[in-house]
Amino acid sequence: MRSFADQLIAWHSKSGRHHLPWQQTKDPYAIWVSEIMLQQTQVVTVIKYYQRFIKKFPTLQTLAYADEEEVMKLWSGLGYYRRARFLYGGAQMIMNEMGGKFPSDFEMMMQIPGIGRSSAGAIAAFAFNQKKAILDGNVKRVLARYFLITQWTGLPKIEKKLWDFAESLLPAKKIDTYTQALMDLGATLCNKTPQCHLCPLKKTCLAFLQNKVQLVPIPKPKKKIPTKTAEMFIIKHHDEILVVKQSQGGIWGGLWSLPQFERKAMTAQTWIKKYFGLDTWLIKKNLKASTTFTHYKLKIIYSIFEAKSQHAKSPHSWLSLSSIEGSATPAIIKKILLKL
Numbered sequence: 383m384r385s386f387a388d389q390l391i392a393w394h395s396k397s398g399r400h401h402l403p404w405q406q407t408k409d410p411y412a413i414w415v416s417e418i419m420l421q422q423t424q425v426v427t428v429i430k431y432y433q434r435f436i437k438k439f440p441t442l443q444t445l446a447y448a449d450e451e452e453v454m455k456l457w458s459g460l461g462y463y464r465r466a467r468f469l470y471g472g473a474q475m476i477m478n479e480m481g482g483k484f485p486s487d488f489e490m491m492m493q494i495p496g497i498g499r500s501s502a503g504a505i506a507a508f509a510f511n512q513k514k515a516i517l518d519g520n521v522k523r524v525l526a527r528y529f530l531i532t533q534w535t536g537l538p539k540i541e542k543k544l545w546d547f548a549e550s551l552l553p554a555k556k557i558d559t560y561t562q563a564l565m566d567l568g569a570t571l572c573n574k575t576p577q578c579h580l581c582p583l584k585k586t587c588l589a590f591l592q593n594k595v596q597l598v599p600i601p602k603p604k605k606k607i608p609t610k611t612a613e614m615f616i617i618k619h620h621d622e623i624l625v626v627k628q629s630q631g632g633i634w635g636g637l638w639s640l641p642q643f644e645r646k647a648m649t650a651q652t653w654i655k656k657y658f659g660l661d662t663w664l665i666k667k668n669l670k671a672s673t674t675f676t677h678y679k680l681k682i683i684y685s686i687f688e689a690k691s692q693h694a695k696s697p698h699s700w701l702s703l704s705s706i707e708g709s710a711t712p713a714i715i716k717k718i719l720l721k722l
């Protein structure tokens with residue numbers, strides 16, 4: 383019987399994906415960009431962002447010397463903005479500390495912010511044909527089913543076991559095709575609604591043979607996430623909105639967002655006057671929006687004010703309504719502003 387890898391490679395030549403934009407290159411920089419974008423986002427969403435990003439920053443150098451604002455703008459809407467900062471900081475690190483060339487050394491790759499073992503494995507396999515394993519979410523699911531792992535794959539001991547399996551299955555040749563095939567199988571056949579009848583591994587897949595495909599992978603034990611509430615203001619002047627840059631380190635670090643009201647025993651308008659020096663009148667109050675992050679749910683209560691002028695103090699900027707779509711603004715804030 384053909385090996386796991388041989389079956390996947392053969393399947394990929396007929397049924398795998400061959401036209402993804404990052405498959406058309408061996409440039410480690412471009413592959414790195416795609417890997418970081420794909421870390422928490424699906425392929426269909428990533429394609430457009432990847433193409434725009436590579437068009438704007440075609441090389442490591444162009445990214446390293448770019449304006450951070452431009453980088454964040456191109457990431458806007460993709461979420462998990464830390465990834466954009468990792469890419470930007472990583473490009474500068476490679477230029478300043480690694481001789482200006484994307485490293486082919488696996489350990490060095492993992493020193494770059496945002497590159498973990500699986501992303502390094504993918505870059506090593508795709509760009510440098512190195513025999514390295516990957517273990518992203520799709521691959522975890524495939525291996526958990528194939529080897530019938532009946533514990534949550536996030537447990538350290540199970541993760542270690544999966545890495546061992548992933549390493550043991552690597553082929554001696556065609557590592558790039560194999561890696562892509564494994565990703566493709568997880569994304570197209572061995573997904574939430576598995577199509578085992580089309581799968582090249584069905585004769586040896588334990589979950590399939592024991593009729594337990596729907597039970598594996600075991601879901602993460604549920605933990606209730608807390609809700610945080612933030613009170614924000616839309617301060618507009620005709621069709622321009624006052625925005626403030628978020629400090630680095632926060633969830634929206636480097637992005638432009640709405641002023642957040644720190645309730646200090648004063649009314650909203652007094653606070654706006656004190657903080658921005660603006661006279662305003664209230665248009666609407668206590669509107670609601672919400673979004674969910676990995677660790678908490680954010681409930682936003684916001685009010686809309688019209689300012690009498692744009693002569694504001696404190697660091698800020700005015701954003702025109704027509705430029706919101708392409709601005710470096712968090713997705714939920716963009717959604718709120720686009721309703722105006």
Ligand code: SF4
Pocket residue numbers: 524527528571572573576577578581582583584587588589590595
């Ligand atoms: S047989 Fe089904 S469960 Fe097993 S690897 Fe293939 S698609 Fe996944």
